[in-house]
Amino acid sequence: MAARSDFEILFPTLPHSKPIAEMLQQQWRSNLNVEPKLVLQEFGVWLQNVLALQYSGAAEGGGWPDDLDPNGLLEWFAYGSTFSGTGYADAVLDKMLAEADAIADPAERMNRLADCERHVLKTMPIIPIVHNVWRYLEKPFVRGTEGNALDKHPFTYARIDTNWRPS
Numbered sequence: 524m525a526a527r528s529d530f531e532i533l534f535p536t537l538p539h540s541k542p543i544a545e546m547l548q549q550q551w552r553s554n555l556n557v558e559p560k561l562v563l564q565e566f567g568v569w570l571q572n573v574l575a576l577q578y579s580g581a582a583e584g585g586g587w588p589d590d591l592d593p594n595g596l597l598e599w600f601a602y603g604s605t606f607s608g609t610g611y612a613d614a615v616l617d618k619m620l621a622e623a624d625a626i627a628d629p630a631e632r633m634n635r636l637a638d639c640e641r642h643v644l645k646t647m648p649i650i651p652i653v654h655n656v657w658r659y660l661e662k663p664f665v666r667g668t669e670g671n672a673l674d675k676h677p678f679t680y681a682r683i684d685t686n687w688r689p690s
Contacts, residue, residue: 530559531580535569540583543652547581573608584608584649591672593636594624600643611648663687 532547534540544561551557559580564572573582584607588595599606602617619642623635657674664687667680 529579530557531562531578532559533562533564533569533572533578533580533582535564535566535583537566539653543583547652574605576608576610581650582608585655587673589673593633593640594620597636597639597643600648607648609648611646613642613646616642616646663689 530551532544534544541561541563544563548559548561551559562578569582572578573584586599586606597616597620598604600609600611600613600616601620602612602614616639619635619639623632623639626632626635659676661668664684665681666684667682668676668678670676
């Protein structure tokens with residue numbers, strides 16, 4: 524059987540994107556008998572096309588929430604959201620998210636949001652491929668810029684430790 528060739532992998536002009544797209548192309552060729560066409564686009568064009576759902580096949584996407592609340596990511600999959608770039612819509616998830624958001628007790632709300640997450644993972648509107656890791660250098664005498672789960676490094680509390688000495 525001949526490989527399908529009407530399938531695209533849309534990706535932006537970012538350093539990490541082309542190797543990921545090439546790996547997917549090779550894996551899907553070998554394992555799924557599809558021959559995806561790689562479509563490289565300038566970042567702004569790619570972003571506009573993904574958010575407008577102007578692609579055929581698969582598109583690289585990604586991001587992270589502004590805070591540690593799980594709803595920051597789950598909202599991407601609510602009906603009418605323009606963040607996921609998938610066109611995914613699920614009335615069950617919308618109802619579950621609305622019910623979770625109406626709960627005042629933090630522990631119970633987190634339990635309900637965990638149910639929402641399980642539902643999204645079961646319906647699988649996205650395929651998680653990579654997890655970003657950032658590395659940075661920091662002088663040993665700089666204090667107050669410790670990393671956190673969102674990898675935000677505000678300099679509000681940054682300071683130089685004048686008592687620091689090399690060991």
